[in-house]
Amino acid sequence: MENSVEQPRQQDHLIRDGDFVVLKREDVFKAVQVQRRKKVTFEKQWFFLDNVIGHSYGTTFEVSSGGNLQPKKMMEEITSETKEAGIDNRNIVDDGKSQKLTQDDIKALKDKGIKGEEIVQQLIENSTTFRDKTEFAQDKYIKKKKKKYEAIITVVKPSTRILSIMYYAREPGKINYMRYDTLAQMLTLGNIHAGNKMIVMETCAGLVLGAVMERMGGFGSIIQMYPGGGPVRAATTCFGFPKSFFNSLYEFPLGKVNCLLNGTFSSKALPSESKDSISVEENNGTLLDDLQTSPKEIEENIVEVIENNHPQQETMEVISQEPEYKEHKERGNKKDYIQEFQRKQEQQKKRQIEAATLLNERNADGLIIASRYHPTPLALSLLEFVAPSRPFVVYCHYKEPLVECYTKLRERGGVINLRLSETWLRNYQVLPDRSHPKLMMSGGGGYLLSGITVANDKQKSESCVLELQKTEEPTAKKRKVQESDS
């Protein structure tokens, strides 16, 4: 926009065709990919994103007729010159007659293409009680009506902050009800930073993986452990990472962890692998499903994903077709298709061997677990791949499995500073003379078990068991000492 006085060196802040972006209306988010002439539905409205291309991230748009988006200046608030205001609400009666405009009138206004702003103004003028409302109540009324009738959409850059808030609000089940502040704790407690070699085991649609990737900025390596046919990275895609970020992202099947630990894993085991274990998985993977999968089946898969969502809420945009996939469809040449598939299969095998090598070095810089599975077996086996003096964090939606995990880890030894915790998050309304906590807050955002690995050999683990008995059941006296310490 011409508002930018200085032309920044990089053009990263401009929205480009093909970018993964997040649409924002009030507090509602939706992740989409910018594609020309593609209809997007958001908050009961549909429009095209063609006009956002070339604008800065953070620009606000208004939906105009024909689903076109027009940039809108944020600050032109309607300075409603309503000086008249009541003192309190003693004379306001809820008789349902205060608004003279009927639903049909409003609909007619909308159909005429009247802007949301003007509709709100008309609503105010036709409200018999507006003038009697207190100034505060007037503000609230305007805000409420604006929210309903003004179709204002901001396009923002995806980030862990936005995507984790979006998922928690819209599809918490897909991320195991992990609240965004819990994810924030995991990233900090796990000391996630550039250059790490991280092990990530998650079943949170790839959100946790994406968050870890963002914090590592393409430096270091990540091994994603996955259950079933392949890793799920629907949310990871929404981050819109550069391709280079994926060069050091490996995946390794959970089902082969024990082989790796007891030394029976070998590259020879790979070619005999059945096709279905190679077949992929999620709706937006870059890898192709096995040969039998027709394009139709893939499409159905996407539809299914959409239907799985809460009916009242809109779905997050599922990024359907990777360019590579499109290519195949266009060519439609079965021979090429088979060759391509075999090439991919070979490449995948190679990557898996590389991942196995990385794990076998047993010097990972950290472990993050956030899955729908019981945390104990995962923590016990995956910690084997972590170097001493490194943090690990285990998430669980429930507290009790983590209590068990804590006990088992103490028995195993090789870990110190174990801590079971959760966080409380409270939002505030801040207004002059009217500041207080918001009326509603989240009742729980999941639990974390964190700790630090240390050197662990057999003797040590024995003494750790002793220590466990010492520390875990402190006598009344010991407990007193601890308390007075703190």
Added chain:
Amino acid sequence: MSFVEYEELIKEGDTAIIFLGHGSMFPVQVQRGAQTQTKYGVIRHSAHLIGQPFGSRVTCSKGGWVYVLHPTPELWTLNLPHRTQILYSTDISIITMMLELKPGSVVCESGTGSGSLSHAIIRTVAPTGHLHTVEFHQQRAQKAEEEFREHRVDRWVTVRNQDVCKNGFGVSHVADAVFLDIPSPWEAIGHAKDALKVEGGRLCSFSPCIEQVQRTCQALAEHGFIEVTTLEILLREYNVRTANLPLPDLGGALDPLPVLGEAQFKIGVPLRETVGHTGYLTFASKSLF
């Protein structure tokens, strides 16, 4: 060792964390020939530490043992010398996420204080980002600078000894994020806006009192900041214990020999007393217009 990069072995000049158990620990500066006293006896740096892997168990002179840990910003937060009230990892976590910090981010911070948050920011923005931290107290600024050098993170941070409310951050239109932890943040909002990039950025202000928050929010609105939200985050810790509850005798047992006893189970008990307030965190975005 450095606070932004893991290393396997302990070297001279490293900062290491000596872990005594039960959450008790302290930092040491590893020096050839130096000794450190613990309740379990002496640790000789040359013999016990240098060349050993981080995470090793070290047996002290009296036979007791400790673990030597690689420093992390989180361990540092628990062990640093307090020159001021500090921010703890719970608040730091949400600050880092809500400010959208990542490698490459440029951040402005004031005040530096004891450097608890500074270390965490540097860890997150390295190796391609930078922290500009402003502290009006001269000795504190100096001490922070020394620590950054000792921790080998000085190339990612610039410390300025000035008053942010009067003189700002010393940089303009470079920051992706600004953090304020000062008594009157509303006086620094204009400078914060100036420090942020032209194309926008994020701001956070930490204040213990709601009155401060109110004035800050007003100043944010006046300066055209948007998406202003205020929140509070609290850590709830649980101690894992085995609990026993006696089974009641309800009399008139049907069994010939009533089996009375206890039920035993594992529990997570909340702490009897815990931190109930640290501060309010206000976040905002710099508007494009």
